[in-house]
Amino acid sequence: MDMQWKEPTLLLLISPDSVEEALDCERAAEHLDIVDVKKPDEGSLGANFPWVIRQIRDVVPADKPVSATVGDVPYKPGTVAQAALGAAVSGATYIKVGLYGCTTPEQAVDVMRGVVRAVKDYRPDAFVVASGYADAHRIGCVNPLAVPDIARRSGSDAAMLDTAIKDGTRLFDHVPHDVCAEFVRLAHDAGLLAALAGSVKVGDLGALTRIGTDIVGVRGAVCEGGDRDTGRIQPHLVAAFRAEMDRHAREYAAAVAAAG
Numbered sequence: 001m002d003m004q005w006k007e008p009t010l011l012l013l014i015s016p017d018s019v020e021e022a023l024d025c026e027r028a029a030e031h032l033d034i035v036d037v038k039k040p041d042e043g044s045l046g047a048n049f050p051w052v053i054r055q056i057r058d059v060v061p062a063d064k065p066v067s068a069t070v071g072d073v074p075y076k077p078g079t080v081a082q083a084a085l086g087a088a089v090s091g092a093t094y095i096k097v098g099l100y101g102c103t104t105p106e107q108a109v110d111v112m113r114g115v116v117r118a119v120k121d122y123r124p125d126a127f128v129v130a131s132g133y134a135d136a137h138r139i140g141c142v143n144p145l146a147v148p149d150i151a152r153r154s155g156s157d158a159a160m161l162d163t164a165i166k167d168g169t170r171l172f173d174h175v176p177h178d179v180c181a182e183f184v185r186l187a188h189d190a191g192l193l194a195a196l197a198g199s200v201k202v203g204d205l206g207a208l209t210r211i212g213t214d215i216v217g218v219r220g221a222v223c224e225g226g227d228r229d230t231g232r233i234q235p236h237l238v239a240a241f242r243a244e245m246d247r248h249a250r251e252y253a254a255a256v257a258a259a260g
């Protein structure tokens with residue numbers, strides 16, 4: 001596994017599904033970095049309504065970026081570009097697209113090029129995230145390790161992996177640590193941030209830190225009972241998750257310093 005030293009700056013992205021949950025995020029605002037609007041009952045990267053994105057932008061502190069998922073999208077570049085613009089107009093500055101219906105890198109690049117143009121013509125400082133799926137083999141979409149190059153070729157800002165099927169299996173069940181490390185390396189070599197998600201738990205934070213992940217996306221682990229569907233986001237769980245992230249960052253920095 002590539003353990004090259006880099007300053008650990010893991011950002012925490014939390015995905016509320018409603019204004020009520022965004023208020024729970026607001027109560028834990030000091031512990032998180034990005035509020036990611038999502039509609040989990042429409043899929044892993046299910047898109048929420050424009051008015052929900054707008055209401056959440058209004059309740060989240062101005063210094064916290066609001067992200068919005070555009071959906072587990074089909075290979076329909078025009079449709080997806082228009083939806084992505086809708087998310088940006090509604091106040092999101094991080095636009096996440098799940099390349100669910102793209103079976104080849106070329107299709108995925110087509111979709112993401114449209115998204116990048118639609119979003120950045122409207123808001124040049126917006127941040128576009130191309131997301132593949134760790135369990136791509138279960139749904140027939142592009143391979144996880146193809147995502148960094150898709151993001152680079154399309155002018156996106158970050159490459160991400162999440163899980164498509166939320167059945168209790170997790171990121172590392174589908175993409176082992178060394179392959180996730182390769183994903184991060186490929187993203188960094190392309191000048192992109194690397195974001196990882198997929199039923200991530202506190203116990204995964206050590207590995208995510210060591211491989212140099214830039215953004216960790218979480219919902220279930222900070223919901224009541226660990227249940228992303230029926231549980232609601234709990235501010236104390238966000239705080240505890242962040243404390244563990246910080247502990248791992250400190251320990252990793254100390255280990256690297258000790259190794260000279």
Ligand SMILES: O=C[C@H](O)COP(=O)(O)O
Nearest residue numbers: 015197199217218219220
């Ligand atoms: O973007 C991150 C996702 O919301 C992750 O959700 P999850 O932790 O429940 O898999």
